[in-house]
Amino acid sequence: xxxxxxxxxxxxxxxxxxxxxxxxxxxxxxxxxxxxxxxxxxxxxxxxxxxxxxxxxxxxxxxxxxxxxxxxxxxxxxxxxxxxxxxxxxxxxxxxxxxxxxxxxxxxxxxxxxxxxxxxxxxxxxxxxxxxxxxxxxxxxxxxxxxxxxxxxxxxxxxxxxxxxxxxxxxxxxxxxxxxxxxxxxxxxxxxxxxxxxxxxxxxxx
Numbered sequence: 001x002x003x004x005x006x007x008x009x010x011x012x013x014x015x016x017x018x019x020x021x022x023x024x025x026x027x028x029x030x031x032x033x034x035x036x037x038x039x040x041x042x043x044x045x046x047x048x049x050x051x052x053x054x055x056x057x058x059x060x061x062x063x064x065x066x067x068x069x070x071x072x073x074x075x076x077x078x079x080x081x082x083x084x085x086x087x088x089x090x091x092x093x094x095x096x097x098x099x100x101x102x103x104x105x106x107x108x109x110x111x112x113x114x115x116x117x118x119x120x121x122x123x124x125x126x127x128x129x130x131x132x133x134x135x136x137x138x139x140x141x142x143x144x145x146x147x148x149x150x151x152x153x154x155x156x157x158x159x160x161x162x163x164x165x166x167x168x169x170x171x172x173x174x175x176x177x178x179x180x181x182x183x184x185x186x187x188x189x190x191x192x193x194x195x196x197x198x199x200x201x202x203x204x205x206x
Contacts, residue, residue, distance in 0.1 A: 002027060004046045006053040007077035018114065018135035019159070021045045021057075023152040025122060025132045031113060034058055034070065034079075040113050057085065064091060066158075091138065091150055091160055109162060112139045115146020120163050120172035121196030129196035140164050153177055153189070153198075 005014045017027035021043060028049060034042035034056050043057040043066065056070040056079060069085040072078055091109055115136025123129025136146030140162070147168065153161035153175050160181070163172040175189040175198055189198040 002051070004028070004030065004044075004051055004053055006044050007072065007075065008079070009077050011077065015044075016135065017046070018137055019043060019045075020132075020134060020149075020151065021159070022047070023159075025130065027134055029053075029057075031111065031137060032056070035060075037062070039111075041111060055085075091162070109138050109140050109148065110142075111137060111150070112144070112146045113137075115139070116170065118147075118149055118163070118165050118172055119170060120149070121191070121194075122198070123196035125197075131196075136165070138162055138164075140166070148172075151175070154179065 002017050003014050004017050005012055015030045017030055019029040019031065020027050021029040028047070029043045029045040031040040032042050032044045033040045034044070035058055041059065044053045045055045045057055046053050047055045054071065057066040058068045058070065059066050060068045067084060069083055070079045071081045071083070073081050091111065117133050118136050119131055119133050121129050121131045134149045136149055138148040138150050139146050140148045148162045148164040149172070150159040151161050151163050152159050153163070154177055160178060162176040162185070164174045164176060165172050166174050173190065176185045177187045177189065178185050179187050186204060188202050188204050190200045191198045192200050
């Protein structure tokens with residue numbers, strides 16, 4: 001996991017990147033409480049991969065849709081320039097189905113500040129399989145500890161899919177997807193061959 005730095009009011013802080021904002025499989029951001037609402041639900045992002053945070057993404061309506069970017073043109077950590085950015089959910093508002101086919105009462109995904117490092121692999125017939133490690137930032141089972149990672153599995157531009165270590169062994173074994181973007185998880189992908197292809201899908205929920 002790579003370290004990234006941020007300057008705030010002339011003070012430089014360093015943190016381990018825990019979010020893959022651009023969907024390339026490498027962590028490049030960290031959750032922060034930029035808007036002062038008491039929850040670390042904004043994203044400090046190193047958008048160009050140089051190890052320095054250059055953009056802070058905020059959901060101005062607190063709806064999970066990141067619509068505003070804040071910038072620091074002076075380089076002194078003032079973050080006093082803003083602009084609209086293409087939004088993207090980090091999680092759907094309401095996940096209405098669980099991995100066991102029930103109505104969703106068994107799980108209630110919420111963002112958390114940190115969790116254990118989870119391993120997950122991606123590859124296909126054209127791309128060699130690579131194993132990635134990200135700090136869990138989603139709590140699926142409600143115990144207050146992260147056991148999943150928000151990712152962009154379907155290429156929608158938002159981290160609204162969930163890579164879940166359902167059995168707690170440190171490796172992701174399910175990817176939950178809201179395929180029609182209606183706020184309800186409806187498909188679970190698994191990787192029965194262990195090659196990172198995630199080529200087995202089951203419809204879940206009623």
